[in-house]
Amino acid sequence: MRKPIVLGNWKLNGSTASSEALVAGILAGVTGLDAIDVGVCPPFVLIPQTVRQAAHTDLKVGAQDCSEYVEGAYTAEVSADMLRDVGCHHVLIGHSERRALFGEQNDVIARKVGRALAAGLMPVLCVGETLEERQSGHMDEVVCSQVQAVINEVGVAAFDRIVIAYEPVWAIGTGLTASPEQAQAMHATIRGLIAGQNASVARAVRIQYGGSVKPDNAAELFSQPDIDGGLIGGASLKAEDFMIICRAAADSLGTV
Numbered sequence: 001m002r003k004p005i006v007l008g009n010w011k012l013n014g015s016t017a018s019s020e021a022l023v024a025g026i027l028a029g030v031t032g033l034d035a036i037d038v039g040v041c042p043p044f045v046l047i048p049q050t051v052r053q054a055a056h057t058d059l060k061v062g063a064q065d066c067s068e069y070v071e072g073a074y075t076a077e078v079s080a081d082m083l084r085d086v087g088c089h090h091v092l093i094g095h096s097e098r099r100a101l102f103g104e105q106n107d108v109i110a111r112k113v114g115r116a117l118a119a120g121l122m123p124v125l126c127v128g129e130t131l132e133e134r135q136s137g138h139m140d141e142v143v144c145s146q147v148q149a150v151i152n153e154v155g156v157a158a159f160d161r162i163v164i165a166y167e168p169v170w171a172i173g174t175g176l177t178a179s180p181e182q183a184q185a186m187h188a189t190i191r192g193l194i195a196g197q198n199a200s201v202a203r204a205v206r207i208q209y210g211g212s213v214k215p216d217n218a219a220e221l222f223s224q225p226d227i228d229g230g231l232i233g234g235a236s237l238k239a240e241d242f243m244i245i246c247r248a249a250a251d252s253l254g255t256v
């Protein structure tokens with residue numbers, strides 16, 4: 001049985017005051033949820049205060065990106081080692097907004113995953129197709145090539161320390177959720193790709209769904225056999241909504 005994992009991706013939102021209030025709300029609801037992993041990904045500057053606030057609790061704190069470089073003259077970059085040093089547990093890598101708005105390609109993303117693993121962080125590899133890629137029937141090929149690029153860089157065995165987040169680009173922030181069947185089909189495709197290279201890693205690897213997950217659709221998504229929790233954007237900015245989604249993930253353990 002895979003342990004579901006629900007992470008809040010705050011993106012470019014929050015202040016010291018608003019994030020403190022949000023984390024307080026999450027911490028008030030997180031007890032009793034030890035059957036799942038729960039975490040947040042604040043903007044870089046809010047990570048240290050969030051780590052302090054979450055100390056000695058079950059809430060895991062991570063980042064939204066890391067550098068492909070270790071150190072040196074790379075203005076504005078933040079390394080995986082720095083993230084580990086300030087207490088991060090995980091790091092999102094290859095989010096579709098990084099790919100689309102900041103030009104990140106599969107090779108850069110694969111190197112970042114390698115850096116995160118070397119630093120002792122749990123990389124959350126984000127993959128997903130655009131609407132055009134889905135409509136032209138290329139979605140499996142696109143998503144599999146995004147995963148395979150990382151397998152080629154770090155080896156398939158390393159996926160025992162990596163979480164995959166399938167986030168169809170057309171479902172992010174749009175209110176359009178992939179149907180549970182569409183999401184399940186892609187999760188099974190990703191697991192199948194890995195199974196072809198290492199069956200036991202494929203059985204164990206956790207694959208989250210992301211893209212307009214809300215309190216009213218989380219339970220149905222999480223009840224799919226290959227969906228192991230969610231990566232939550234907008235709904236993770238409200239503690240109450242985020243905790244309803246976390247509870248749906250915990251409840252899903254009874255249904256699959």
Ligand SMILES: O=C(CO)COP(=O)(O)O
Nearest residue numbers: 009172173211212233234
């Ligand atoms: O991009 C996402 C999480 O990384 C999903 O965002 P929304 O939940 O706002 O659609």
